[in-house]
Amino acid sequence: MWTLVYIFFIILNAIAYFVPKNLKKSERYSTSIFAIMFGFITDEVLSLHLNLYGYFNQGFQWQGFLSxxxxxxxxxxxxxxxxPVNKGILIRAKYIFFWTFFSVLFEWLILQTEYLYYNGWKLWYSAMLYPFIFLILYMNLIVVRKLINIEKG
Known part of the structure; x- marks a missing residue:
């Protein structure tokens, strides 16, 4: 049943590839590297060291790495x-809430497929952390944009 997770991943990648882009290639590239590293570090600590959750079985899994x-x-x-960069704080908060809701829902769905398992982790921990994760991703974009502008001189 976890093949459904990969089908979703493929659809998600296709959507991300084909949607009109508001981000520059350099922004997409650098923020994506940051997101991957942030995810790897989080998984390294919470999954591999603390064993709070994991992919498929305990320990490193290539399928989890690929995902x-x-x-x-x-x-x-x-x-x-x-x-919504140029919108008010309420619109930004709603936007982050939407992505948090989506992420919690997706996490719950993949728990049902046994692709992901919890070993001490709770779904509500994720719900509490996702807003901070999304804020960190946005703050990283701000840093990237400042660095690009500095480079332009």
Whole structure:
């Protein structure tokens, strides 16, 4: 049943590839690398060291490693591509809430496929952390844009 997760990943990547882009290629590239590294570090600590959750079985799994690329990159691109940069704080908060809801729902669905398992982790932990994760992704985009502008001189 976990093949459904990969089908979703493929669809998600296709959407991220074909949607009109508001981000520059350099922004997509650098923020995607950050998102992957952020995800790997998080999984390293919470999954491999603390064994709070995992993919398929305990320990490193190539399928879980592959899924990091297939999930973190398109989510990062889609989230940042449509982030309401020039809108008020309430609109930004609603936008982050939408992505948090989507992420919690998706996490719950993949738990049903046994692709992901919990070993001490709770879904509500994820629900509490996702807003911060999305804020970190947005703050990273701000840093990337400042660095690009500095480079332009």
């Amino acid at each position: 990091s690329f297939m999930y973190f990159i398109p989510i990062n691109i889609l989230f940042l591509n449509y982030f």
